[in-house]
Amino acid sequence: MMKSMNSVGEALTDVSGIGERLAQKIIDELGGEKELLKAVENLEIDRIASIEGISQRKAIEITSELLGNPVPSFLKTERAFQIYQEIVETISSYAHTDYARNRLTLLHPSTDTDAMRSHIEMVMESKKMVSELPVEDLRDLLKKIKRPEKARPPFNPSRAILVETREDYDHMIDMGLNRYHPVIMNPEQGELDEYELIIYVYSEGMIDLEDTFNTVMVTADSERHEIVPEDVLGYFRENTDLLRGALEIKRILGMETCLDEVLAIMDELGSLEEEEVDIDEAVNSVKAWADSELRDLIKDIDLKGEEVLALLNQGMTGKLERIFDDVLKKACEMIKRKTGVEFDPFIKSYPLKIDQQELERVKRLESASRNIRRFERRVDAASRLSELREAVENEIRELMEFDYRFALGLFAHDYGLVEPEFGDEIILRGALHLSLVGSENPQRIDYKLGNPDNVVLLTGANSGGKTTLLETLAQVTMMAQMGLPVCALEAMVRPVEEIHFISKKRSLDAGAFESFIRTFTPVTMSGSSKLILLDELEAITELDAAVKIIATFIEFIRESESIAVIVTHMAREILKYVDVRVDGIEARGLDENYNLIVDRTPRIDYLARSTPELIIRMIYEKSCDDERMVYQRILEKFQKNG
Ligand SMILES: Nc1ncnc2c1ncn2[C@@H]1O[C@H](COP(=O)(O)OP(=O)(O)OP(=O)(O)O)[C@@H](O)[C@H]1O
Incomplete structure (x- = not known):
């Protein structure tokens, strides 16, 4: 549920590190609370992150906060957060749309078991779905799915919106229609003739437009697309490719859609767009034909003596008259065929003359009626x-939602993920770190802890996979x-x-020991249930002291609701202070290629x-001669001590 508008600022300050001033800045930079909520609803995380200081x-x-689903304070250490981020990045790489990618980044660990179950x-x-779909085709198509573009057609001054009253004028301005065409209220004499089309928004019919032939009438209560259809058409035109792609996906998925109807309307409109006919060109070419026809016919006339006299007296004889009439009739038919307009622009003479006034009148009339038809x-x-x-x-949004599920499905499919049970212990059979899926020789791990042993020490071979196991436990949880x-x-x-993950790679600069002890001590005490993963904590200070500290932590964690796995090379020493389960990953030697033979599942x-x-x-076996000497010496010392 979205938060209500007036609580937006307050909700922002609930996010840690955001005070009132920053909250106001966020609202202002996004153009107000409404815009911010819209950005949130559309999951435009990058837009919010583009604000300085965010x-x-x-x-x-x-x-998450504004969506009413605040990020829980769950990942308590930097390493825990990194592991979480790696998971999200891995899944996000399966998303094709920004929307799905953003929705995936909003996935957070929660404690709501019902919500977890239904999402799983x-x-x-x-x-299961992705295994039954043509994945590659869908991937290509989904990549093109995005939020539809808003299109604003440019100002077109060759049309005008004509209104009768101040009220209608204001109404047009309120609808923003003056951004498309000039809005005219009291036209001057002849002004309207300058436009190729007048959209007369009438309420009383007060303006007499009898002499204008370039007018369409629409009532004052018309909707905006009835006055300026370009707005809607521009939007659909701008997004045609998107809609075609979306339709293809819908067809593959067998989903209901109105997109075929939309595209049919647009295709129909395109096919009805009349080509501009060039009346001048039609008239001139017909004139050329008629002139040559007349010349040929007149050449062949055989005049008798009295006909020559009549020609001299009356101008033209009956025979000649007929020839002209025949040719001009044919010429007019040709013009009609070429232009679709019935008119006679010729003055009888040889060669024929063109009545320019008539031609202009027809041209204007024709273009006006074409404009009206098109409108x-x-x-x-x-x-x-x-x-x-x-x-x-909604359909585009639905496809983006689909992409979210599709991405998760592909991820689960490629990584062979299984549905976990929830209980009071951690039991893994065949677990694998995500980064090892698809690697050369991944070894699946079995492991169990929590009940009764909620704290264990994990010991064993260098490079045996202890850190990897800790990370696997973090990933699975x-x-x-x-x-x-x-x-x-x-x-x-x-x-x-x-989840607390203390990595051995943490920095140990001055003061690190003290600050670590201060922050970690409360973690070991009861209270909320935690998964605590400690990787070679002994590196924090001198070994002897570290052993005592770790042993004390163990005593407290044992009494809590938490589960802890502590990787250590000091297990024997720790056991002197506290009785705790110890597990071990053992290396049994090197294989013929000098790789470690190790069973990654702890005993x-x-x-x-x-x-x-x-x-x-x-x-030693894998290195070059110079360094070998050093390794040789070390190995000799190992052999001496047994
Ligand atoms: N289950 C596994 N299957 C295959 N390779 C693994 C597995 N677990 C770990 N490895 C590989 O073994 C190497 C060592 O792993 P890791 O760093 O976890 O060992 P470690 O016991 O923590 O070592 P160290 O004690 O030296 O820090 C890594 O390259 C890792 O990818």
């Missing part, structure tokens, strides 16, 4: 099209809570209220060695 992330928060169901249906046809088409405009816009199926063969997810209740010597051996 990041993309903030724009997403603003959009929709994605699973979409996954009427356009109004007729515009009336039919304007009734369909809303339906067309986030995706399920975003209402997405997950990357596994089977999965149970325990919904949480917050439960198993403390695995880090086996850094295997990594050193691997590098």
Whole structure:
């Protein structure tokens, strides 16, 4: 539900980091509250993010807030947010329209299990749907789907809107019709003749237009497209390609549509557009034909003595008269055939003369009536099209919505996602990190935690896949809570209220230790349920101290509703302080290509060695001679110590 208008400013200030001044700036820059709400409804996140001081992330928060679906404070650390963003970016790459892309960026983890379930169901249906559709054809077509362009035809001064009263005049201005044609109230003598078409908007019929032949009459209560049909027609013309593409998609999907009707109206209008006939050219070419015909016929006349006398006395003899009449009759028929107009522009003489006045009169009359016919046809088409405009816009929107589901379906299909169950533990069978899907040798992982062990230490081989497993756990939990199926063969997810991922890659500059301890300590205490993923926390300070800190954190987390996985190479030391489950990923050696042989699925209740010597051996085998010496020395030391 959209927030009501007067609470827009207030709602904006609910977004963290946005004070009243910034809220006002956002409203002003977008052209008012109404425009802002429209941008939000159309998910124009980039437009909001283009405001100075508003990041993309903030724009997403603003959009979600104003849509009544605020971004929950769920992703608590930078790394958790990055993992979330990677998921969204992966799905977004499947979107073809800006709308779908933006809707995907609004997907957030939530704690509303019903909402998650129904969204997951929709994605699973979409996954099935895409397997039955001609995907490549649809992809090409969907790329061209966008919001229809608004078209504003240019000012056309060759037509005028004529009104009788000040009231009607104001009404035309209110409708903005003066942007298309001049609006005239008290025309001066002869002024109206200058226009090729007068659109006479009458209420009383006070103006006498008997002498003007270039006028169409429309009543004052007409709709705008009955006065200026170009507005509606321009819109449909501008978007013809879009509509043709949309129709093709609709046909593929077997969806009902009014687009074929729209396109038929436009094609019909195009086919009825009359070609401008060149009356001058028609008259001149017929004159040339008639002159040569007359010359040939007169040459052959055989005059008797008295006929010559009559010719001298009366001007023309009966025979000659007949020849002229015959040729001129044929000439007029030819002109009618060429121009569609019945008229005789010739003065009998040899060669024929053209009655210029008559020709001008006919030309003006003809062009006026053609303009009127064209106007009427356009109004007729515009009336039919304007009734369909809303339906067309809904259909385009519907296709953008379809693109959202299509993108999710393609994503679920390509990544082989499955519907997760929700429960009080995390149980994964055949889980895979998204970035490993399609890689050379991905190993699917089985893992289980949460009940009874809500805290475990994860130990094991360097490069064994511990960090990858933590990220997989984060991905699965986030995706399920975003209402997405997950990357596994089977999965149970325990919904949480917050995800904390402390990456070993975090910066450890001055003060980092203190600030980390201060911010992380409250996280370990009970309260909201969390998924806590810690990657080699021991790097925060000297090892001995780190062990004591980690052990204490574990004691507190164990008592809470949270689940924690802590990657560490110090498990043995930690166990001296606290009793906690330890799992291990073990490397069993190097294969013939000196790659690590490792079972990426952790062994439960198993403390695995880090086996850094295997990594050193691997590098030794794969490196060049100079450096080999160094690795050789290291390996010798390992061998000495056993
Ligand atoms: N399940 C898997 N299938 C295939 N490759 C994997 C899997 N898990 C991890 N890898 C690959 O193994 C390499 C090491 O993974 P990762 O960084 O997660 O190991 P790690 O145990 O955290 O290492 P370290 O302790 O040295 O930091 C990465 O290149 C990763 O892509």
